[in-house]
Amino acid sequence: xxxxxxxxxxxxxxxxxxxxxxxxxxxxxxxxxxxxxxxxxxxxxxxxxxxxxxxxxxxxxxxxxxxxxxxxxxxxxxxxxxxxxxxxxxxxxxxxxxxxxxxxxxxxxxxxxxxxxxxxxxxxxxxxxxxxxxxxxxxxxxxxxxxxxxxxxxxxxxxxxxxxxxxxxxxxxxxxxxxxxxxxxxxxxxxxxxxxxxxxxxxxxxxxxxxxxxxxxxxxxxxxxxxxxxxxxxxxxxxxxxxxxxxxxxxxxxxxxxxxxxxxxxxxxxxxxxxxxxxxxxxxxxxxxxxxxxxxxxxxxxxxxxxxxxxxxxxxxxxxxxxxxxxxxxxxxxxxxxxxxxxxxxxxxxxxxxxxxxxxxxxxxxxxxxxxxxxxxxxxxxxxxxxxxxxxxxxxxxxxxxxxxxxxxxxxxxxxxxxxxxxxxxxxxxxxxxxxx
Amino acid sequence: xxxxxxxxxxxxxxxxxxxxxxxxxxxxxxxxxxxxxxxxxxxxxxxxxxxxxxxxxxxxxxxxxxxxxxxxxxxxxxxxxxxxxxxxxxxxxxxxxxxxxxxxxxxxxxxxxxxxxxxxxxxxxxxxxxxxxxxxxxxxxxxxxxxxxxxxxxxxxxxxxxxxxxxxxxxxxxxxxxxxxxxxxxxxxxxxxxxxxxxxxxxxxxxxxxxxxxxxxxxxxxxxxxxxxxxxxxxxxxxxxxxxxxxxxxxxxxxxxxxxxxxxxxxxxxxxxxxxxxxxxxxxxxxxxxxxxxxxxxxxxxxxxxxxxxxxxxxxxxxxxxxxxxxxxxxxxxxxxxxxxxxxxxxxxxxxxxxxxxxxxxxxxxxxxxxxxxxxxxxxxxxxxxxxxxxxxxxxxxxxxxxxxxxxxxxxxxxxxxxxxxxxxxxxxxxxxxxxx
Numbered sequence: 001x002x003x004x005x006x007x008x009x010x011x012x013x014x015x016x017x018x019x020x021x022x023x024x025x026x027x028x029x030x031x032x033x034x035x036x037x038x039x040x041x042x043x044x045x046x047x048x049x050x051x052x053x054x055x056x057x058x059x060x061x062x063x064x065x066x067x068x069x070x071x072x073x074x075x076x077x078x079x080x081x082x083x084x085x086x087x088x089x090x091x092x093x094x095x096x097x098x099x100x101x102x103x104x105x106x107x108x109x110x111x112x113x114x115x116x117x118x119x120x121x122x123x124x125x126x127x128x129x130x131x132x133x134x135x136x137x138x139x140x141x142x143x144x145x146x147x148x149x150x151x152x153x154x155x156x157x158x159x160x161x162x163x164x165x166x167x168x169x170x171x172x173x174x175x176x177x178x179x180x181x182x183x184x185x186x187x188x189x190x191x192x193x194x195x196x197x198x199x200x201x202x203x204x205x206x207x208x209x210x211x212x213x214x215x216x217x218x219x220x221x222x223x224x225x226x227x228x229x230x231x232x233x234x235x236x237x238x239x240x241x242x243x244x245x246x247x248x249x250x251x252x253x254x255x256x257x258x259x260x261x262x263x264x265x266x267x268x269x270x271x272x273x274x275x276x277x278x279x280x281x282x283x284x285x286x287x288x289x290x291x292x293x294x295x296x297x298x299x300x301x302x303x304x305x306x307x308x309x310x311x312x313x314x315x316x317x318x319x320x321x322x323x324x325x326x327x328x329x330x331x332x333x334x335x336x337x338x339x340x341x342x343x344x345x346x347x348x349x350x351x352x353x354x355x356x357x358x359x360x361x362x363x364x365x366x367x368x369x370x371x372x373x374x375x376x377x378x379x380x381x382x383x384x385x386x387x388x389x390x391x392x393x394x395x396x397x398x399x400x401x402x403x404x405x406x407x408x409x410x411x412x413x414x415x416x417x418x419x420x421x422x423x424x425x426x427x428x429x430x431x432x433x434x435x436x437x
Numbered sequence: 438x439x440x441x442x443x444x445x446x447x448x449x450x451x452x453x454x455x456x457x458x459x460x461x462x463x464x465x466x467x468x469x470x471x472x473x474x475x476x477x478x479x480x481x482x483x484x485x486x487x488x489x490x491x492x493x494x495x496x497x498x499x500x501x502x503x504x505x506x507x508x509x510x511x512x513x514x515x516x517x518x519x520x521x522x523x524x525x526x527x528x529x530x531x532x533x534x535x536x537x538x539x540x541x542x543x544x545x546x547x548x549x550x551x552x553x554x555x556x557x558x559x560x561x562x563x564x565x566x567x568x569x570x571x572x573x574x575x576x577x578x579x580x581x582x583x584x585x586x587x588x589x590x591x592x593x594x595x596x597x598x599x600x601x602x603x604x605x606x607x608x609x610x611x612x613x614x615x616x617x618x619x620x621x622x623x624x625x626x627x628x629x630x631x632x633x634x635x636x637x638x639x640x641x642x643x644x645x646x647x648x649x650x651x652x653x654x655x656x657x658x659x660x661x662x663x664x665x666x667x668x669x670x671x672x673x674x675x676x677x678x679x680x681x682x683x684x685x686x687x688x689x690x691x692x693x694x695x696x697x698x699x700x701x702x703x704x705x706x707x708x709x710x711x712x713x714x715x716x717x718x719x720x721x722x723x724x725x726x727x728x729x730x731x732x733x734x735x736x737x738x739x740x741x742x743x744x745x746x747x748x749x750x751x752x753x754x755x756x757x758x759x760x761x762x763x764x765x766x767x768x769x770x771x772x773x774x775x776x777x778x779x780x781x782x783x784x785x786x787x788x789x790x791x792x793x794x795x796x797x798x799x800x801x802x803x804x805x806x807x808x809x810x811x812x813x814x815x816x817x818x819x820x821x822x823x824x825x826x827x828x829x830x831x832x833x834x835x836x837x838x839x840x841x842x843x844x845x846x847x848x849x850x851x852x853x854x855x856x857x858x859x860x861x862x863x864x865x866x867x868x869x870x871x872x873x874x
Contacts, residue, residue, distance in 0.1 A: 021736070025736050028592075028736075029591065029735070032591075032592055033589070033590060035774040035778045036585075036589045036774050038769070038775075140736070140737040140738060141740060142583050142586070142587025145583070145587045146579050146742075149579070149761070149762060150578075150579020150582045150758055151579065152470070152474070152757075152758050153470060153753070153755075153756075153760075154466065154469075154754055155465075155469055220469060220472055220473070282743065285719060286719075292741075297577075297754060299577070299750040299753055299754040299757075300744060300745065300750070300755075301577060301745045301750065302745070303577065303578060303579070303743070303744040304743035305583075305740075305741070305742060305743075306719065306740070306741035306742075306743070307740040307741060308737070308739070311738075313737070313738065314736065314737050314738050316590070316736055317588070317591055317736040318590075318737075319590075320589075320590030320736075321588065321590045324589040324590060325589075329766075330767060332765055333475075336472075336473050337472040337473050337475070338475075341472045
């Protein structure tokens with residue numbers, strides 16, 4: 001590390017929209033950043049796959065380096081910023097080599113942190129270097145700092161939130177216009193709110209990366225991405241949104257994590273899934289590509305952090321906030337505490353979890369179907385709080401949507417198992433949990 | 438400062454509900470705090486006005502010190518926590534003496550920071566000590582950290598929020614039940630959401646303290662509490678809330694600050710006043726004693742921080758977060774940059790500010806009144822977007838509520854000056870600004 005009266009010298013790898021945003025931010029806000037950081041932040045070197053591409057910014061003030069290994073080792077660089085992406089490959093190599101060479105490391109790469117965060121944190125810790133990733137979770141919202149430091153005095157009881165802007169854009173557009181998923185997705189792709197290949201977002205994987213990171217910081221546990229139970233929003237119908245609304249809920253793709261102590265030893269519950277959220281809850285009013293994270297501390301109560309979940313400028317804001325921290329000398333452990341102090345918790349089972357559930361089925365429009373369903377529920381010990389059956393469509397299918405009373409999740413599993421293979425059921429039922437207050 | 442492998446030893450002055458909350462928090466969350474802080478936080482000494490009072494916590498583990506000067510100078514204390522309150526008097530003396538004696542200083546005292554923050558920051562800075570006050574603004578919400586560090590890469594363009602839980606409780610109760618101010622205030626006092634002497638809260642002074650602090654951190658400007666334009670909620674009628682609702686708004690007491698560059702040299706605009714907020718804005722959905730702060734950064738976009746604005750446990754959460762920061766060695770400048778770098782801006786004039794305004798008048802129920810009002814508005818260059826005139830009451834007064842088109846604030850002043858003293862006007866008109874998006 002350079003001494004603190006000199007500029008913090010950074011190397012920037014990856015010049016997509018976020019990389020360009022970081023360059024623009026450092027130029028535009030140079031004066032206020034220098035005052036706040038106590039020293040200038042200066043870009044020394046840059047790299048990307050393609051040198052000649054016109055990115056709309058002048059790169060001539062910076063040294064171009066084709067060799068990322070050389071960048072990681074450059075003597076005039078204090079911190080490396082990685083905006084390449086991908087959980088492995090060049091990004092991971094750069095992270096390892098940068099930390100090995102004594103550089104602080106800043107990244108927006110949620111996949112890499114979710115998969116390799118423990119290894120990289122250990123590397124950073126061994127050398128007293130900062131490893132920072134504010135931009136990896138919820139774009140421009142300083143929620144990593146909010147949890148790691150702002151809520152540091154609390155035992156966090158639950159952390160959850162809207163972690164994927166694409167999904168929230170789609171769900172709130174479906175809500176607003178009554179349109180179906182496929183239709184809104186197409187529209188979102190045209191407007192740039194969804195990728196050409198949207199699977200990573202709409203199937204919940206992106207949110208799961210962020211959730212695993214939030215869980216580790218919130219609970220002082222080791223990252224365990226593989227244990228996240230993941231579901232997406234593909235199967236949500238316009239009718240689900242309408243039924244949820246009629247019952248006083250909105251549908252949001254949430255990542256939710258908590259330490260489950262109910263079965264003796266503590267275990268870590270992590271789930272990404274569409275949830276029904278009461279309209280009185282602040283998350284019900286988060287629309288468009290906005291992200292929002294709620295942390296419930298045993299002293300703080302419910303804290304909400306909300307803002308832009310993606311975009312070049314908000315993401316750059318978080319990347320540079322990390323650099324300001326480093327410039328100020330804040331190089332503490334990446335996951336709030338030294339890696340060896342993080343608890344290793346087994347994944348929680350979900351069958352005994354208690355909550356209300358939304359259940360929607362497409363059924364054959366014939367006598368006895370409701371009797372069959374309600375009998376299966378009765379046998380599983382599941383009772384109904386409210387139920388709506390829609391008039392049959394032209395194709396002879398009818399839609400039944402219901403909210404159960406609070407019960408164990410395994411009662412839902414048993415009910416669906418009992419109904420599985422029945423002639424009455426057309427297609428797979430849709431199960432969504434209801435966010436407990 | 439003690440070295441970082443030893444506990445951070447603190448002295449606690451003030452054992453009201455927050456002081457007791459701090460003791461309870463440090464006991465309850467000892468293990469997780471130690472892991473996060475990298476060292477234990479230990480209460481060494483305590484003091485309060487009255488020693489014998491039963492506070493429901495065991496104070497015997499801590500040294501009782503009647504002499505606060507001795508506490509500030511105690512050799513075995515690294516940081517002093519002040520929870521006495523009051524802008525001057527013992528709290529200020531303790532702050533000065535603690536910093537003079539080389540102790541870090543943590544306080545929840547918004548009045549003292551708003552009035553003496555610059556002096557205390559200079560004292561702390563001269564000695565390389567931390568002066569921290571997360572709990573002084575918005576209770577349990579880590580918004581000082583969010584702005585000072587999380588949004589550090591941004592030029593903040595505007596900061597505003599719901600900064601007083603008592604007012605928000607009252608306004609949202611009026612909204613919910615259609616009751617009048619006096620009635621709801623009485624109820625709030627009985628439930629403990631309002632003080633026996635509520636003036637400080639309902640007249641906007643408490644929110645103004647917090648706003649002045651937020652402005653200084655957001656804009657890199659010197660604290661200027663005296664320049665805050667302050668208004669409260671006493672004169673808001675149930676009818677105002679109903680009219681606002683009919684027009685698509687909710688009423689919130691907001692503190693709002695921005696740097697105004699519109700008239701050449703930059704000036705600092707700071708106002709606490711009831712605002713009409715569009716129902717589509719997140720602050721419209723903040724109800725009860727909750728606080729919420731919005732910061733609009735030039736790269737981050739709109740950031741929202743929301744949570745409990747008061748209460749012993751949330752406030753203790755923020756106090757101890759500051760102690761964790763100190764335990765970690767984070768002792769940077771109290772207002773994000775050294776005091777001599779803070780700009781000193783003159784107070785902004787408001788006459789040229791452009792916005793929509795809500796205007797409510799009680800008028801005599803006689804012919805020609807509306808003609809008189811609209812003529813005064815025309816002469817001031819003010820045009821009407823929407824207007825509601827209610828049927829006259831039994832006492833012969835009629836209520837007129839309107840929202841103007843966007844115009845300069847001085848047009849409102851001119852309109853009211855022209856109508857002042859008119860027989861048609863019964864009592865003082867109510868003016869509320871409409872939050873610009």
